[in-house]
Amino acid sequence: MELKVDEATRVAGHIGVSVRIGEGEVKARLIQSEFRGFELLLKDRLLEEAPLYTSRICGICQVAHALASVRAVEDGLSISVSQEVEKLREIANLAGTIQSHLLHLFLLIAPYGLGSEIAPVAIQPKLNAIVRSILAGRDMAQRMIADICGRAIHPITIVAGGFSKGLGVEDMSRVASVGDKLTKNVAELSEEMLPIVEGEAQERGLGLEARYMCASDGRMIVQDHDGTKLLSFDVSQYEEHIGEVEAEAGYGRRPYLKALGYPDGFIRVGPLARLNMKRMDGMWPEIRHESIMYSYARIIEAVLASERICELASELRGGVKASPAEIKFREGEGFGAIEAPRGTLLHRYSFGKDGVIKEADIITPTAFNSPAIEKDIERNISSMHGAEIDKLRDRALKVLRDYDPCIPCATHMVEIIIDH
């Protein structure tokens, strides 16, 4: 029997799911039916413009792409940035994470936990208080990004060395005051949402034990399912540790840990991975493997991110000066890694002495998560032996949406067929 969804709704981008259910075996395949070709188009483009191009990979995690990109440019040209710039970039990335997480909560998973009145926002326009609050929080986060980067979608001011336009005392005080309101907003939301999500987790009760990875200060850290640290390496060594195979269908690649081989070496990234690696008394006391806990983690992360924004805004209350760097081109290679809303994001560019890009490699969180999503769907479907097809379909889509895959981001492929 094959369960097939050609175009999943409430997922960012065009993706299909195919689940083949045979005797004692379930095979799930994600079919990414999009191709963007950023690694191709970056060839022969100006290195300093890479952030401008790559933010267009995604209109949801545009800030993370621009930041991973500018880091790769700075790394390749040995351009250092000040503490102030790092902090302001961190605020932008955290605000980006909050708006993305709230978008997911509103569009993708909310209908499960909050009742059917939410997804069909267009059909039943009378929004309930929680949804209004989610939208208000998103709006604040977007405004904060706009204050820092010139606009919320496709940041303008992120350039090698820092920002093309600085923020004055008044600008920073606006960021701080929006930060305060945002903190209150997401704290209230978390009180409403966490019990609902926890309830759903209890109901489904399935976890996929996996390796977790995140980027921290230019290093990649991999942890086993039980919390044992497995690997830590500099981002410039990622190709030694991370292999990739092509997806069986669709335009996508499947990264894995070379040490464990494919498919055993699949990795999970994103909010669940970050909190499983961080673990905090009270908020996230133990390692959790259920995919629904991605949503729980998003809410916790929104709370932590808003608090951190307030901290940083207070440290930067004196303002941040514009600080575009002087650029001296030379032949080389640069790496940039960042924790994007959906997980670890890597950009690598090699370039000639004229500062023109020769080759680009971009691995996105959705690429990292894809093998785990397939495995998780298989595991869920296997456990529902004998269930009606509608229920199986519904579960497959729920697991898919838990991960918040972003298909326009999953640009990572080099070989395609052109249909003439």
Next chain:
Amino acid sequence: MIEIALEWLSGCEGCEVSLLDSLGSILGLIERGEVKIVYAPLLLDVEDYDRADIVITTGSIRTVADEERIKRARAKSKHLVALGSCACFGGVHGLADLKALNDKFVVNSPGIRLRATLEPVWKVVRVDSAVPGCPPPEKQLAQFIRNMLNPFPKDTSKGKKVCDECTRRRSEGEKKIMSMRRDLVGIDAERCLLDQSVPCIGFATSSGCGALCPSLNYPCHGCMGFDENIEEQGNGIARAISALASILEADEVEDALRDPVGFFMKFSYPSFKLKEKKMNGTEG
């Protein structure tokens, strides 16, 4: 009651999120019962629709599935809107065709087919109105939403360029530029960027954004397109090239600009490709 469908083709979804950022004004229309969204894969579990008064398309036509989708959408709609620079001009990812046409490609996915070239929407179906920008500026988007109930009056800013909206001070007399600079160190915050040899293309770019990028000390890179008529981008680009050539000291544009294609066609390469003619709707 006006029924609206949102059709997304290949793109980054920034335009959808922009619409979401303007959700307040859209919700107002919905709450008053003036507008109903009948199809929007990002928002609704609805998998198809019969007809819509307005279809808003975002993204460009990269896959055969995109092409089929836009043709179906055209047949179902009274009024078709191209929203954002991908739908209007092809968008940034159209530049991948520069490589795709030359490089060798290998089979990856038998089930999903890419078109030989990426196209803006108007090359495949008739477009009734266009809202360019990457993403469309807030003001333009708000105006578009307000006008949804009316039959889309023509833009009044016809012929205006980003330079006309820019508050930076231009130098008197004739400009002459030897070579464009590659960084922004020590840029005078008040003076025209192009006067300071920063590769700003505001002189050729249609207005509507309020010269946002130059106001942030960042050069305009042309996301609003070079002609209000989206079908005339090719001519707009040609005008931009000759306008720049006239102020360059260098003999060749390539001497002053390391990446002329990137400078002139970041968002519009698919609208410029010379080999292209307007498709009759049946070509693949």
